[in-house]
Amino acid sequence: MRGLKKLFTTGLIGSARRSRGVQRFMLITGLVLTAAFLLLAALAPILAPYGFAQLQDSHGYFGSQQPPSSAHLLGTTVGGMDVLSRVLWGSQTALLVIVFAVAMSIFAGVILGLLSGYFGGWLDRILVVVADAVFAFPSLLLAIALSIVISGGRSGLFSGILATASSITVVYIPQYFRVVRAETLRTKNEAFVESAKVLGASHTRIMFRHIFRNATRTLPLIMTLNASEAILTLAGLGFLGFGIDPTMGAEWGYDLNRSVADVSAGIWWTSVFPGVAIVLVVLGITLVGESLNDLADPRLRNRRAANLDELEVAQGGDSA
């Protein structure tokens, strides 16, 4: 994983340096939002004024659907919980789901992709057809079915997180699989792989040391997509009532589900804040991914800026 880490840090910093104008703005906005999300998730226990399932304090019960006030900056939910606290604690749940989902999908997707691309044959054919089938299927339906199987629909914090993360994993394995397989097919006939073979390197060593190192190029982009999809699926499951039990953990989708009735009565604070939290986190991660993609794709790289550079050189730096 050292190679991956190196790739990620030099990739991000290098990209920030190479970027310009709109792209730089998008990348930096994305990085700031993502960093803020990580910080809030880590500091949720300190920052949140109340617990995520707390209904009362020394002054008595919070009360249901209270508008924003000094005691409850973002108001209270229909269940009588503090909205701000649930939004903050929710970031922790979201982060855990992302970490589990991305880690599991990469692990399975990369191994299957390497095996499939490297060995080919009937294994490859079967895996490709299965991956295509899963890919074409509505992912939310698959996630619902899996979450029912894994946790019986409703569950505690950890089993809920695992259930959601596993269902996202199944849906996302094909993405990693496709990319890694394609890269493996591309590199496996290169001279350096041949020479490794001649030197007597084992299949495992060739796959992981020689081919995988060269197949990580597009992984960061898929990871960002995977992470945003993880949050959206978590929220979707919560919204349909297949997420995490509200007494076990805070989850934005569940809060939105409970706020549907509030909306018709004009109670806006129970839905807007958890919703905005989802949007900002997905936005941040997607902006990072999108900018990385732009900078990696020569078709989309900011050509005008590059030309300006050349102009500047040609004219001795005499240009705006």
Place this chain on the structure above:
Amino acid sequence: MSKSKVSLVGFFKSPLLRYLAIRFLLILPTVFILVSMVFFVMRAIGDPITAALGGRLTPDELHKRIHAAGYDRPVWVQYLEFLGQVARLDFGRTLTTNQSIGEVFATYGMATLELSVYAIIIALLVGIPLGMIAARNRDTVKDASARLFAILAYATPVFFVGLLLKLIFGVAIPILPIAGRASVSDELLLQTVPNASGFFLIDALRTGDAGLILDVLSHAVLPALALGLLTAGIFLRLVRTNMIGTLSMDYVDAARSRGVSEYRLTRKHAYKPALIPVITVIGMQIAVLLSGAVLTETTFEWKGLGFQLSSFLNARDFVAVQGIVALLAVIVAVTNFIVDVIAALIDPRIKF
């Protein structure tokens, strides 16, 4: 995809026909894999009858029901039986309402189709022009705003868009209805239309009653916007990327050097090649649309398949869920096939 020039049957000498035949045969493994997955996933919970009626029946009655339905037989026997049923396009009967899955689709499928059609229309009307504008004004404020819109459309869960639209147009400026497919009286009226299709707009148009048409349309605006904007973002990005690619091609440069205006370049020269991928992606969007439809229908109480699916899920009627999901898998596979065929017929560059 084989490149061999020797074909088994003379019929397959045409590369296009061979491609179509292979593509058609590929539906079978896809459906088989999905249906099997659905079956084993749903069976992993245990038998469906205990899941649905567990608390309500005595253990004895429960056992009788399980035996009658055959759920006490080995799983592989049930699996083969299920495959046999699917092959005859029989997807079972729901436990809670005792309807066949076919009936469920006949009753609620049109509602989902209607919503999806509106959503795709909105997505195309919003996504394609914005994508072209973004590509033509690359790296300007216009481009940045269009892209930000696309990313926001993706980042906002469709049910949150729905809730916001409800807050804005239903509560703050109450000009649009926020739930259902039509007012209660109009919905009853629509059911009396002879040979009602279930596609409310078509039925309303056939009555020729302006009030009815307006009512149906006004109910569709918010759900269609919520679902449509989700897809619009995807089209926008796709058109923008392809357009930028096409605009930097040699033939466009050649046209430009002959003095063809930038406007004409985009409208005449770069337009078509940039749109072909949209057709392929509409096919891939079916899956996204169906996921979105479940959430949108739940948000707006739009009584379609998605709404029905989530109520079956809440009632723990897993036979119904299994049947609906399996039939959706067939529909998705067939739609993808049709879209691929259309793309192959339109785009001469597609290799067989």
